[in-house]
Amino acid sequence: MVEITVCGSAVERAAAERATVTVQSRWSAPSPEAAMHAVAEAHDRLVTDAEAHEAEGAAESWHADRVWISHHEEWVGEGQPRRSVYTAAAAVTVRFRDFEALGTWIGRVGLHQTHEVGGIQWSLSDATERQRARAARTRAIADAVERAGDYAAAAGLGAPVIDAIQEPGTMPPGPVAPKGRMAAMAMEAADAGPAVSLEAGELEVRAAVEVRFVADALRHDRGSAGD
Template identity: 35%
Template sequence: MPTEFTVRGSHAAFQRPERGTVQVTLAFEGPAMQPVYDRVVNDLDAVTSSIHPLHDPERGPVTWWATQHVRTWAQRPWNQDGKQLPLVHHASVGVQVKFRDFAALATWVSGHVAGTAGFRLDGVTWALTETHRRELEQAVRTRAVQAAARRAQEYADALGLGPVRPVAVADAGMLSQGIAPVSTGGAAYLRMAAKETGGGAELELSPEDIEIAVDVDARFVAD
């Protein structure tokens, strides 16, 4: 009777990011809506004007960018004594800018942090190009399957059995009934710090390596 082995194979690879998408918000508040709205629109014009000379989909340093619609709202806050205060009007708009040149990214962000009053950096999403990511995922998945086969053969060798042969391979968790695939993809994070230099505060953007990790489950038998 064949002996069955169910094993999990894993592999991970790390790669420096190739793109960084900056997410920023331009926002103001005040006692009247029109001045608040006009200030956000004026700052948005200044920010988009700074992007246009950098934008080149093929060569960068900016390969893509987008803006949202300006959002407005009002609220009546309360003070610490429980008294309701006059209306405060708000206006904001989000902007996303994808860079392939990270030095240009840091320069662009630093310039607006220092020179645009309503500019807020919400974060940076680091990524690979889609083509490179698919290639890396394929290579990592192949290594994970090879790791599973190697583990099954090690079990068989420990029992004094012959070569194993595969009967099933699946994403992690799918060989067990009622269990969904297990996600093992790593995440890339943004490290931000303000460091003091001779000329004042400098914004430091340091992307972490992107982790591509794959787990596979496989079933083998040895006759």
């Protein structure tokens, strides 16, 4: 009996269904009160927008769990005393279902000097990710079976039988950087400000599995030689 150990893998693809973006309100001023006041007003506008998007169904969820203030001394000129500068910031993160609504919102908030828009993180819905992961795992097993069969045939062995299955390492399947159709961004005119047209690329869900097989050597009958 011969052991054959192979690694099977598979990739499932699906169009992005969710887009998560973080918008930060940030302002610097000579006093902490002035910096915090400007940021508080800007942050309130973002929270109001996030609540409205969620209520309308354009967003799946949102949270605002980051706020900070810092201080540094700014050089003014030779022989001049340094000037104190206080910087305050707060952030709102929204997970959108509606990419058109997201593009419109980015175009609008980008008009304010206090707002900084971070990168967009594309993802699948939980249900789609589970479905694609299940399909990838099934195909990974089939890939391992095919590989083991090829090795067994090449080595002159019988049909391999699965003896053990194990996931290699700790690499859970999940979306990676968009491939194929890349995320495209283009500016369009709108009354409330420029909207951003967003098209998400396909995301990949990967699965890998290590499978150990056993196979018997083929027996070749030999005829008896006559006297």
